[in-house]
Structures are given as structure tokens and as C-alpha cells.
Amino acid sequence: MQQAIDALVDWATEWQLSISVNKCCVLNVGRINIDTCLYINGNALPVVESTRDLGIIVSCDLSPSLHVSDIVAKAHKGAAAIHRTFVSRNIHLLIRAFTVYIRPLLGHDSVIWCPFTVHDIEAVESVYLV
Numbered sequence: 097m098q099q100a101i102d103a104l105v106d107w108a109t110e111w112q113l114s115i116s117v118n119k120c121c122v123l124n125v126g127r128i129n130i131d132t133c134l135y136i137n138g139n140a141l142p143v144v145e146s147t148r149d150l151g152i153i154v155s156c157d158l159s160p161s162l163h164v165s166d167i168v169a170k171a172h173k174g175a176a177a178i179h180r181t182f183v184s185r186n187i188h189l190l191i192r193a194f195t196v197y198i199r200p201l202l203g204h205d206s207v208i209w210c211p212f213t214v215h216d217i218e219a220v221e222s223v224y225l226v
Contacts (some may be wrong), residue, residue, distance in 0.1 A: 097136055105136060123147050124156055152209055164216040167201055171223040174198045188222040200222065 108115050117136045121144045124130055134141045146155040146162050153163040178193045202220060211217050 097132070101134060101136060117141075121147050123154065125158060126156070144145070150205075152205055160211055161216055163209045164211050164219055167204075168219045168223055171198050171201045174201065175223065 106226055117139045118135055120141050120192060122134055122141045123144055123146070129143075129225060131143075137184065146153055149153075153166055155162050175194065175198055180196065182190060182193065184190075202223060
């Protein structure tokens, strides 16, 4: 694995691309944890339980629960902000604001993180009940 990382660093250097080491980490997927230290330019990569990749939180067990709880919290905060800031209580206006600002949070890349447990499904649906 270290040889592959070194080859990637060499390729990036050759093409004058910089690698942001502080955004890199090691995520062990599955039950077997590999405790080898991997380095980029002499900097050790931290071993993490979960990380964000292209906006999706990926955990070591590949469960979408961390991502679901993150987007549900963001959606609840956004719905509360809409409720606080809109003086008008016109239902059509509030539905339009919810559809424009909150619904995309819940639908973004849902094909990848699609909830399959009852707890996650209820958490996502709880945003629509607010």
C-alpha cells in the first residue's frame, strides 16, 4: 500500500499537483483492522472510524447511519431557520421554501447512502413531519 501511495505522490509531483495531506486518512473497512502506518511525504496518515468523501460520510462498517444523522440535523436546522425567518405563515410559501432549501439536503446522493434500517428511515421522514 505504501508503494502505491509513493507512486501517487511521484505522479502528482511530476504533474505539479499538490496533495493536501491534512485531508488524507486511512479508513479500514470491515472487521479486520490493519495497524500499519502509511505516510505521505513523511507525514503519517491518521486511522479514522469515518470520513467524508464527496460529501458522503463513510464509516468503517459502511452503514449510512452517520450520514443520515448528519443530514437530518442539517435539515432540522434549516427547517427551523425557515420557520423563524418567514413572517408570513402562508402554507404555500413555507412549502416552497422547504422544497427549495431543505429537500435537496435529503435527496443529495441518496442513491449512495439510501437508508435501509427502520431507525434511519424514520429519522429522514421526521424532517417532513416538522
